[in-house]
Amino acid sequence: MNSPEGVWSAVAQQQIFRATLTAMSSPGEIVRISADGTERASIAVLAALLDNSVTLCDYNGTLDESTRRFLQAQPAECKKANYVLAAASENPAVDFTVALGELAAPEAGATLILEGNRICASPNVARSSGTVDLCLKISGPGVNGVKTVELSGFRDQWFHRRAEWVADFPLGVDLLLVDAENLVCIPRSSAVALGESWATSR
Amino acid sequence: MGYVAIKGGTAAIQQAAKLLEFLRADGSDQPLSAGDIQRQLRFLHSRVLSEGALYHPELCSLAIKQSLGDTLEAAFMLRAYRSTRARLCESPLHNTGKMRLIRRISAAFKNVPGGQMLGPTPDYTQRLFRLELLDESPESFQRVAREWMAGLIGVPEVPDSFPKVLDVLRTEGLLPDIQEPGVPFDVTREPIVFPLPRSAALYTMSRAETGSLLGLAYSNMRGYGDLHPTVAELRVGYLPVMLPSPATGEMVEAGEILMTECEIVCMYEKGENDTPAFGLGYGACFGHNETKAIAMAVLDRALQRGAKHGPQNPSEDAEFVLLHIDGTESMGFAAHYKMPHYVTFQSDLDRLRKAQQKSEVKA
Amino acid sequence: MNPAPAHTPGGYAFGFMDEFAKKEIRRKILKAIAIPGYQVPYSSREMPMARGFGTGGLQLTLSLIGVDDTLKVIDQGSDESVNAVNIRNFIAHTCQGVAFTTRTTEATLIQTRHRIPEFPLQQHQILVLQVPYPDALVVVEPSEAKRKIMHGEADYARLWVKLYEDIVKFSEVTISHRYPTKIAGHYVIDPSPIPRYDVPKLHQSKALLLFGAGREKKIYAVPPFTDAEPLSFTDKPFRVESFHDEHGQRRRCSRCGSPNSFLDEVVCDDGGKLYQCSDSDYCNAMTASGGSADE
Numbered sequence: 001m002n003s004p005e006g007v008w009s010a011v012a013q014q015q016i017f018r019a020t021l022t023a024m025s026s027p028g029e030i031v032r033i034s035a036d037g038t039e040r041a042s043i044a045v046l047a048a049l050l051d052n053s054v055t056l057c058d059y060n061g062t063l064d065e066s067t068r069r070f071l072q073a074q075p076a077e078c079k080k081a082n083y084v085l086a087a088a089s090e091n092p093a094v095d096f097t098v099a100l101g102e103l104a105a106p107e108a109g110a111t112l113i114l115e116g117n118r119i120c121a122s123p124n125v126a127r128s129s130g131t132v133d134l135c136l137k138i139s140g141p142g143v144n145g146v147k148t149v150e151l152s153g154f155r156d157q158w159f160h161r162r163a164e165w166v167a168d169f170p171l172g173v174d175l176l177l178v179d180a181e182n183l184v185c186i187p188r189s190s191a192v193a194l195g196e197s198w199a200t201s202r
Numbered sequence: 203m204g205y206v207a208i209k210g211g212t213a214a215i216q217q218a219a220k221l222l223e224f225l226r227a228d229g230s231d232q233p234l235s236a237g238d239i240q241r242q243l244r245f246l247h248s249r250v251l252s253e254g255a256l257y258h259p260e261l262c263s264l265a266i267k268q269s270l271g272d273t274l275e276a277a278f279m280l281r282a283y284r285s286t287r288a289r290l291c292e293s294p295l296h297n298t299g300k301m302r303l304i305r306r307i308s309a310a311f312k313n314v315p316g317g318q319m320l321g322p323t324p325d326y327t328q329r330l331f332r333l334e335l336l337d338e339s340p341e342s343f344q345r346v347a348r349e350w351m352a353g354l355i356g357v358p359e360v361p362d363s364f365p366k367v368l369d370v371l372r373t374e375g376l377l378p379d380i381q382e383p384g385v386p387f388d389v390t391r392e393p394i395v396f397p398l399p400r401s402a403a404l405y406t407m408s409r410a411e412t413g414s415l416l417g418l419a420y421s422n423m424r425g426y427g428d429l430h431p432t433v434a435e436l437r438v439g440y441l442p443v444m445l446p447s448p449a450t451g452e453m454v455e456a457g458e459i460l461m462t463e464c465e466i467v468c469m470y471e472k473g474e475n476d477t478p479a480f481g482l483g484y485g486a487c488f489g490h491n492e493t494k495a496i497a498m499a500v501l502d503r504a505l506q507r508g509a510k511h512g513p514q515n516p517s518e519d520a521e522f523v524l525l526h527i528d529g530t531e532s533m534g535f536a537a538h539y540k541m542p543h544y545v546t547f548q549s550d551l552d553r554l555r556k557a558q559q560k561s562e563v564k565a
Numbered sequence: 566m567n568p569a570p571a572h573t574p575g576g577y578a579f580g581f582m583d584e585f586a587k588k589e590i591r592r593k594i595l596k597a598i599a600i601p602g603y604q605v606p607y608s609s610r611e612m613p614m615a616r617g618f619g620t621g622g623l624q625l626t627l628s629l630i631g632v633d634d635t636l637k638v639i640d641q642g643s644d645e646s647v648n649a650v651n652i653r654n655f656i657a658h659t660c661q662g663v664a665f666t667t668r669t670t671e672a673t674l675i676q677t678r679h680r681i682p683e684f685p686l687q688q689h690q691i692l693v694l695q696v697p698y699p700d701a702l703v704v705v706e707p708s709e710a711k712r713k714i715m716h717g718e719a720d721y722a723r724l725w726v727k728l729y730e731d732i733v734k735f736s737e738v739t740i741s742h743r744y745p746t747k748i749a750g751h752y753v754i755d756p757s758p759i760p761r762y763d764v765p766k767l768h769q770s771k772a773l774l775l776f777g778a779g780r781e782k783k784i785y786a787v788p789p790f791t792d793a794e795p796l797s798f799t800d801k802p803f804r805v806e807s808f809h810d811e812h813g814q815r816r817r818c819s820r821c822g823s824p825n826s827f828l829d830e831v832v833c834d835d836g837g838k839l840y841q842c843s844d845s846d847y848c849n850a851m852t853a854s855g856g857s858a859d860e
Contacts (some may be wrong), residue, residue, distance in 0.1 A: 010584055013682050014631045021629075022689065024598045025773045025788045053391065092616045103717030105395070107596040107605045119667075141601045141749045141791040169716065169751060174599040189598030189749060189788075281611040288583060299808045323804040391585075393606030393782060396710045423853055521708055531780045534856045538617025538697070541648050545679045547742035548830055549760040552806040557735045 006046040007039045008070060016048035022178070023185040027148025030121055033183050040114050041178040042085060046071055049111075050083060057081035058170070060097075062115070081110060088116035088177070091157035098165065098173045106170035109188065113176045116132035117153025119184050134159070135195035137185060148195065149184055151177065159194055226270050236263035247487025248460070249273055252528050253389075254280025255409035256287075257459050257488050263493030274411070274533040277509055281530050294453065295383055298486070302362045303439035310371075310434045310467060316364035321438060323381050323492075365433040368465055371480065377467075378479045396521050402525055403505055406499045408487050418527065419497035422504050422517035429503055431466040431483060438490050440460045461488055464495035468503050482507070580627040581659040586610050590628040590784065594775060597786040601715070602752030604699050609782040619652055619678055620779030622695035628678045629691065632662035637672035642680040642827070642843035651677065668848050679742070681763040683826050688789065694757045696778040699785065701745040701755040719751050726797065732801055744803075747794045748787055756793075762805045762827045768792035793852035798811035808840070818842045821851035 006012060019031040029069065043063070047070070050056060055076035062085065068075075073078040078084050079097045086092070101109035122135065134151040136159065154177065165188075166172035172188030186192060227233075240247045240263045251262045254277040262280060269275035305321025307459040308314045322327075340555045373376050387402035394402070407415060422429060440458040468481040481502030501523060508518030516522045526532065580587060586608075593605045612620040630636065638653040640646035644667040653665065666672050669682040676677060678695040686692060702712045705723040715721070731739045742758040746767060756764060757776060765773060767787050774787040787793055796802040806829050808816045817824045818841045826847055828840040842848035 007769070009630070010579065013584075013588075014580075015633075018629065018631065020702055021594065021598070021773075023590075025786075026594050026688075051585055051587070053641055054592070077767070079590050104713040106600050107602060109594070111595070121590075142598070142788040142791045153642060170603060174596070189599060211645045211647045212654070215647060215650060278615065279613075282613040285612070286578075286581070286583070287587075349759045380695070389608070390610075391608050392606070393587075393608050393712075395606055411793050442837065491784075493800075519708065525709075530611060534616025534620075535697070535780055536617075537615050541618065541678075542641050542646055543679075543758075545760055545827070545830060546742040546758045549806060549842075551760075551830070553741040556737060556807070557739065560736045 007044045008012055012044075012086055013048040016044050020045055020048065020183060020185070022184050023176075023194070024187055025142050026147075026173070027135070027140065027142045027186050027190045028149050028184060030119055030149065030182050030184050033178070040115075040180050041183055042113050043067060045113065045176060045183065046073075046083065046085065047180065054082040055080065059084060059086040062087065062088075063200050066084075080110075083111050083113065085113045088114040088154040088158055089152075091155040092161055096161075100165055100168075100171040100173060103171070104173035106172070109171060110173050111176060113155065113178060114153055114158060115178050118151070119177055119179045119182045120150045120152075122150045129131045137193040137195045138190050140190040142187070143190070149177075153179075156194060159192060162192065218389040231347055236260050236267070239263040239266050242554045245490060246271070246273065246464075247534040248491045250280065251461045252487040252491055252494065253266060253277035253411055254284070255488075256280045256284040258283075274529050277411070278530045278533065284557070287512065287564055291446065293443060296438065296441060296444065297430050298441060298461075299366055299439045300363065301437055301439040301461070301463070303364060303437055305438040306364055306435065307485065308433065308435050310367060310432050314364075314367050314435075316361065317357075319360065319364070320491075357502040368467075369466065369483075371434065374378055375477075376480055394524075395405070397509065398520060398524065400502075400506070403520065404484065404486075404498075404502060406524045407485070407501060407527065410527035411532065412491065412494045412497075414527040414529065414532065415497045415501065416493055418517045419504075422500055422515060427517050428469070428482075428514075429483075429500060429507070430469045431500055431503065432468075433496065433499075434465045434467045436462075436464045436492060436495065438492070459488060460490060461486060462491050464492070466496070466499040466501045466503060481548075487557075488514040488534070579660060580630060581612075582610055582624065582627050582657075586624075587628040590624055593784045594628070594786065597784045598788050601786060601788055601791055602750075602754045604747075604754075604778075604783040604785045607782055607784055609779050612779070614651065614655065616780040617697065618648060619676070619695040620782075621777030621781075622676050622779070623652060623655070623777075624676070625693045625775050625777040625784065626656065626674060627660070627821060630656070630663055630674060631661075631692070632661055634673045635664040635666050635671055636668060637666050637675045637846075638677075639675070639680065639682070639845075640678040641829075642682075643845040645845065647749030648678055653771070666850075667846050669844075679758045679760075680827070680843060681759055681766045683842070683844040684769060684850075685766075686824070688771045690772040692772055692774045694759070694774065695777045696757040696776045696781070696783075697754070698755050699744065699776065699778040699781050699783040701743075701753045705753075715856070716752060719753075719795075721745075721747075721753050724753065728796060728798070732798070733854050737801065737804075738797070741806075745796045747792075747796060749791050752785075753796065754785060754787070760806055760827060761795070761803070764793070764795050764803070765805070769793075816840045818848060818851070821848045823847070823851045 014031055019033055023029060023031045024124055030142045033044045050071045050073040054073050056071060057076055057078040059078055080099055084098055098110040098112055101107060116153035134154055134156055136151065138147045138149065162175060169188060174188055175186040177184045179196040204456055240259055248264065250266055250273055251257060251259065254262060261283060262418040267275035269279065305323060308321045368377065387399045389402050389405055441461050442455045442458045444453040445456040464485040466483040468483060470478040470480050479505055483499040484501060485498030487494050501517060504517045505520050505523060508520060513519035589607055593607045597603065597605045607761060610624060612623055614620055638649045640648040645795050669684040672690065674691050676693045700712055702715055702724060705727055729815060730737050742760050743755050744761050744764050745753050746756050746764055747753045756767060768825055769790055771789055776785045795803040810816055816825045816828055818826060818828060818840050819839050823842060826842045826844055829843045831839040833839055
């Protein structure tokens with residue numbers, strides 16, 4: 001039997017985890033998730049973290065059948081799942097909710113992976129080509145001062161909803177923003193302000 | 203005097219291990235064999251098998267040998283090994299009615315279907331020394347088994363299995379209804395958060411250190427509790443373990459395990475629909491360990507009581523019982539006090555000296 | 566698919582623990598960072614070292630570590646203390662390819678018992694602390710179920726009362742190590758048996774601090790750049806250990822001469838006392854750069 005390759009190997013998963021750890025402990029810092037480059041960052045992170053003891057909601061059905069099987073996670077609806085994968089290019093549906101945990105078990109709050117087009121540090125190249133949709137200013141634990149991140153292909157409603165979800169700390173949800181290669185984490189402990197955005201063709 | 207370096211930690215550890223090994227070997231001609239430990243130290247072996255939470259009789263013997271008979275260390279070794287084993291599959295629910303019994307008694311009835319089968323037990327022997335065993339020769343030792351086996355010829359066979367005593371009580375409607383088994387809670391895989399389901403409590407107790415379990419159960423028996431238990435049935439025997447065949451998926455007997463099971467019946471309580479029924483307590487463990495199974499059954503009942511009415515005694519308090527009976531954890535923590543603590547002690551010294559200075563100033 | 570572990574000689578997978586165990590810990594570490602100071606429960610595997618000897622810290626290290634890492638292991642501040650030696654040997658045996666160092670500044674990962682290194686930690690370093698008692702509230706409430714609710718509500722009234730009673734009886738808070746410290750304005754943690762001297766290092770640290778309790782089965786974290794305030798009253802400010810002699814002079818290490826480190830008090834054979842740095846790496850570095858005893 002062949003050894004698992006790419007993001008399914010133990011060595012790659014340890015490296016992906018460490019990159020995710022860096023991102024979570026330094027919200028707003030962009031890390032590159034590159035295992036063998038053939039899987040997108042969202043799948044790399046899910047492969048590193050998930051197994052058959054957690055649940056996953058593939059909200060937009062972007063994972064193929066074999067990936068779902070390899071991840072081994074049990075499927076669950078978005079309001080109950082431990083991990084939710086959603087496309088950031090559309091605003092969340094009105095009835096879209098995620099698990100926020102309980103006072104005695106806040107860790108039951110979900111991890112929401114939002115997939116968009118591009119994540120850049122600020123200032124960045126994309127600005128000049130006018131494709132930045134949103135600018136996030138992040139502060140709080142893990143951040144020295146304020147960190148700015150520019151996003152393209154991430155609708156703003158996600159961050160308004162996030163603000164509601166994390167209003168009652170320690171309850172809340174922890175966000176992983178990904179594009180094809182990069183990851184930025186926004187734990188529930190972060191304060192996020194939406195900054196100036198360059199309106200492009202929406 | 204100059205700098206006191208912390209040196210030689212590695213060398214000290216290595217020498218300590220060598221010294222222990224010397225103590226193990228010094229003065230004897232013959233090393234213990236794994237078989238000797240399993241058979242001649244049967245109850246010690248059973249105890250470690252159960253506390254190690256891994257049914258591997260040969261490694262259990264090795265653990266006892268390697269730890270020079272320290273049951274806590276031996277159980278710990280089995281646990282550490284278990285930690286490295288991959289989880290292959292889950293077995294289906296097993297019915298202990300299928301046990302191939304070597305011992306089966308009931309205190310609840312004089313006559314039970316199938317009869318009381320005492321089996322191998324010291325219960326009714328006199329605890330007097332047989333001093334001739336100090337000088338036991340290999341010849342007289344070998345004669346024991348040979349003569350017993352020869353004495354079996356012509357003795358009528360005993361059935362492998364017997365009906366369960368509880369079924370008798372059940373048909374009379376004296377027991378609560380059997381509930382749907384849920385998904386068992388695996389305490390080695392999921393974090394323990396109270397209140398725990400009963401399966402988590404039972405598993406924790408099944409691998410608990412016998413003495414800790416016994417002490418807490420005894421407190422309940424003596425009066426820090428109100429159970430009035432009767433042993434409905436105590437069974438010791440071999441349970442066939444059914445696992446799905448990797449080829450066909452059909453259940454096949456993969457082997458059998460020696461285990462002990464105790465079911466107790468306690469003073470009646472109001473049932474769900476207001477009819478009183480007996481309360482049940484259940485104890486089961488690997489190996490032949492009756493004290494543990496009885497203690498476990500008593501505590502199972504006590505914890506159920508505590509969950510329903512609020513704990514009135516320590517043995518009814520799930521957090522108190524379940525967090526303090528694991529030998530590997532309690533032994534480890536007791537042992538950790540032997541590790542260097544001089545930085546924290548330095549901190550304590552500072553506090554006390556400050557406090558003394560202040561009280562001197564006041565005085 | 567289960568990732569096939571890289572095998573070490575002796576048949577153990579890299580990092581000793583199976584991938585399921587590591588993944589559970591990795592998931593819990595991320596949640597711990599997202600909820601600073603909150604004790605995340607985990608199932609906690611048995612290790613070949615006894616509980617109480619750092620199995621929690623060890624499980625964290627084994628779940629974090631890769632061949633790119635350089636690991637330092639200390640106990641009481643020293644790389645040569647028996648507990649540190651034991652743990653380091655185990656990791657060397659089960660994590661082939663990992664580099665080791667005694668230098669704080671060279672380590673990417675540091676596992677420690679009872680001390681935080683003297684050299685300030687840098688960004689992207691990770692400190693793993695071994696924890697016997699994860700819960701600061703255990704001193705006022707033995708029931709874990711009740712403590713969880715108190716933590717969730719940030720209700721530390723009974724802890725404050727205990728500190729106040731100390732002051733009434735002894736004019737000072739008597740807690741020496743394990744000083745209760747509030748993280749990011751909500752959860753109060755037990756920072757493990759580090760001396761008071763080390764508590765200020767938690768505040769706005771550049772490095773990530775992870776806390777592992779193996780026997781108690783909890784993981785918690787203080788992220789970098791996070792507020793960590795030891796509980797104190799405005800008229801009784803938090804004070805670290807005093808290393809001043811009877812003349813009010815701050816003692817120096819008898820070997821390197823530093824007046825800026827936590828000192829171990831050593832009783833000599835002739836009954837006299839010696840003071841030297843608890844942190845062996847720091848002392849070595851100070852000595853090498855020309856410090857010396859002033860006696």
